[in-house]
Amino acid sequence: MSGTSISLAEAVELTRTGDVWLFRGRTAADRAIQMTTNSPVNHVGMALVIDDLPPLMWHAELGRSLPDMWTGHHQRGAQLHDLRDAVVAWGTRYGQRAWLRQLEPPAGKAMEDAALRTVARLDGTPFPSTTRLASRWLRGRVPIRRPEERDANLETAFCAEIVASTYQDMGLLPRDRRPNWYDPGRFWSGDDLELETGARLGGEISVEIPTSA
16 A cells, blocks of 8 residues: 555555554654654654554654553653544644554554553653753764663663554564664664564555644
């Protein structure tokens, strides 16, 4: 489905746990993140679709306009949101374009449980400043020599770190790189991200966001 465009309603119906949602904006802050991380996109989140719950978006952001579905509070940093509400907010309030990349094969129950454990561990972790983000991103490119060097409890979290850490816990990414090695662009198809266990991410599907909720 690479190169296609679908409505948000179709995308919400289609999305599954482990699918990646990518966003690109045009504001100065968006461009700063794109330039700081050398990325074609400035935001990434991961879908969580569990049982009869509405599809959820697991990501990190500076804003706190939506209630966190894990804590019930409005907070900054790592957050679990109603997926549709989050995409509409990023499209209308923040002026972002959105794409969906689907995880193949779909995540199983063990991966879903691992993702939920990561949410329990990291939800509410604060978002770093732009300066701290740049230094974390650069430090993330230093190879890990010992397993204990992996930051098990991130003091601050950038959106790509949240997704990468969750993917590591799901067994989809190797643990020989720190989560802060990843930036949003690593999850864009042009980067050829290699996943474990034979998994892959499909091509970008452009999502049409309604102009009003």
